[in-house]
């Protein structure tokens with residue numbers, strides 16, 4: 001095997017200690033930051049114990065080195081130059097070994113544990129488990145937050161948990177080991193020096209106790225402000241079209257600037273707290289070094305300690321001084337990580353508002369009997385939207401929900417899909433309360449094309465196949481043909497040179513026209529072949545010609561299925577079996593197109609306005 005082959009195997013071996021894709025049964029991750037950290041630390045106990053050992057060894061080797069300096073000075077002071085090597089070579093070789101081999105081995109070991117075992121695997125593991133919980137959150141969760149902000153919490157959360165544990169087990173632990181050993185060595189020289197270091201350490205703890213909480217609060221506020229600022233940036237970029245069209249007054253500047261201003265103020269408070277802590281640490285260190293130096297020189301003048309002891313004592317306290325500055329940097333990082341974790345658990349460790357019931361059953365392919373019984377829903381407010389709503393849709397019936405904008409049509413559809421849970425009453429599918437079904441099997445019953453046909457930034461093929469994973473190329477092309485999408489798909493290409501079904505469509509499908517997006521969504525729905533179809537403004541973006549071409553296929557697809565259609569363009573739904581007219585979340589009329597036109601109510605008014613206005617009244621003419 002080649003040398004690079006062997007080293008590759010060693011790398012892989014250590015990097016494979018933590019499986020980033022391992023998971024636990026826990027459905028909701030701990031909300032409390034400490035418990036969140038411990039929850040993940042427990043999943044990688046071995047590597048963290050190793051880190052604890054290497055961290056301790058780093059501190060011990062460091063203390064040993066400074067002690068050795070004193071020993072060397074004393075040796076050189078007392079030995080004869082001519083016979084130094086002959087008499088003392090074993091000790092000198094030992095010292096060389098400590099400096100060259102032992103120290104390097106411990107340092108490299110610590111680096112391997114940290115950088116190779118923990119950083120890649122552990123960080124990824126936290127992110128993976130966080131993602132798996134967050135993706136289970138209901139639709140409402142995503143409506144209340146920014147997509148970019150949620151993604152950032154997962155990215156930063158993973159890093160912060162890893163950084164926090166590494167910092168505690170390696171930096172802080174090696175520092176503590178060094179402090180304990182240094183104090184012990186100094187006590188051996190003169191208990192008074194040990195007392196000074198003990199007092200210094202007490203002062204150090206006081207700084208942590210009294211000054212760090214301010215730093216901690218400031219750190220938390222900074223993390224909050226950073227999220228807000230980041231959210232505003234992402235919001236502006238996500239809605240770049242609206243920004244370009246409406247932002248002549250540079251409103252977005254003001255909005256983002258306001259976010260940056262908040263972040264800037266928070267950072268200033270944080271850096272003030274940092275400077276205060278640094279100043280306190282430096283005064284404390286200065287006092288400690290001066291005191292130990294004075295005691296050491298005094299002892300030497302009294303002949304009670306050797307020159308080597310002074311060298312060792314001063315070496316140890318200078319090292320403490322250096323370390324303590326670096327430790328404050330570490331503790332500051334630790335607090336920042338802790339604040340980031342607290343912030344992230346607010347998003348990652350949330351009990352989903354909609355969960356499968358404990359005894360939820362898998363729905364079989366439905367007949368399509370849908371019943372809304374006394375359903376109320378107000379988006380968590382006191383009232384309004386949908387109140388005491390009753391509707392029975394029989395299997396195979398094709399029903400349109402009609403009504404003015406804001407009447408509650410989409411809300412009713414979303415309740416049926418259980419994107420939200422009803423606040424009162426119940427919804428039955430084939431006689432079974434939809435809350436008793438698993439969400440996955442419930443949603444498998446519906447083929448949905450919505451107002452905003454969301455496409456993923458993947459290939460057109462993958463987008464259509466999203467309706468039925470594992471569909472063959474022939475089935476995908478057939479679905480696209482039935483949705484009148486095949487011809488335009490053949491002409492699509494992307495900047496990377498992929499064409500046709502392999503072309504990628506841009507974030508949320510931005511590189512396609514609205515009508516093209518809708519046709520891909522219709523193809524996706526056709527491929528899914530679900531027993532209940534929900535067409536929420538499914539053809540609103542299509543021109544009449546394309547719509548007419550699709551209608552035949554849509555009609556064929558509707559056969560034997562229950563259909564719920566929502567459309568403002570009444571001509572597209574007038575031919576359905578039954579029109580249910582809604583106003584302010586209530587049914588005001590219910591009947592066929594002809595019956596409702598004859599009744600002269602709200603529908604007749606809407607119809608008159610459209611057919612007499614800008615629509616030629618295709619159905620009326622039929």
Ligand SMILES: Nc1ncnc2c1ncn2[C@@H]1O[C@H](COP(=O)(O)OP(=O)(O)OP(=O)(O)O)[C@@H](O)[C@H]1O
Pocket residue numbers: 143379385403404405406407408409410411412
């Ligand atoms: N996520 C939400 N949170 C709070 N209120 C909402 C939410 N979504 C919709 N609403 C409110 O619920 C009411 C019904 O909205 P819905 O979207 O169901 O109406 P619609 O009949 O489908 O309207 P349109 O024809 O314009 O699509 C509206 O007053 C709307 O402001």
